[in-house]
Amino acid sequence: MAKPIGQRPRVLRYVLLAIGWLSVALGVIGIFLPVLPTTPFLLLAAASFARSSPRFYQWLVHHPHLGPWIRDYLDGNGIPLKGKVYAISLMWLSIGFSCYLVPSIWARSFMLTSAVLVTTYILRQKTLRT
Known part of the structure; x- marks a missing residue:
């Protein structure tokens, strides 16, 4: 306790x-x-x-x-639909840009894996109806 x-x-x-x-x-x-x-x-x-x-x-x-x-x-x-769309869109935009700038395959793999996991987590959350 x-x-x-x-x-x-x-x-x-x-x-x-x-x-x-x-x-x-x-x-x-x-x-x-x-x-x-x-x-x-x-x-x-x-x-x-x-x-x-x-x-x-x-x-x-x-x-x-x-x-x-x-x-x-x-x-x-849950999370409002607008919030889900906003979060996922901006995350993928920033991860995509980062992958473009970073030449390391390991760093790219880590960023893409993180983005997939976070996207999955967000999509599995209940959607708040506003």
């Missing part, structure tokens, strides 16, 4: 807080920068805050702009 937050080592709580805030920053940047995903970073932030600061967790989950991304996923509502 996990220790209550107050009984966890202080250093661990600070590390989790740092990871949480870094993830929030990257998630917000990902809203505007298509090659950076938003939802995974916000989910990582929520998980980090849940283990280090109930106050920051509540702030994030109930945030008017960031909260719905987390709540829809955690509630099992």
Whole structure:
């Protein structure tokens, strides 16, 4: 059984807080920068805050702009169709461009394998009807 937050080592709580805030920053940047995903970073932030600061967790989950991304996923509502199309399209565009620029067959293979796996994961998620 996990220790209550107050009984966890202080250093661990600070590390989790740092990871949480870094993830929030990257998630917000990902809203505007298509090659950076938003939802995974916000989910990582929520998980980090849940283990280090109930106050920051509540702030994030109930945030008017960031909260719905987390709540829809955690509630099992799925991903909006527009979000799926946007994420998959931009991912393949950026991976394709990266494969064009990178001559290494190993790097290309890794990028393409990652893109196939992420695409499969996104397509298998329930589609949120808006």
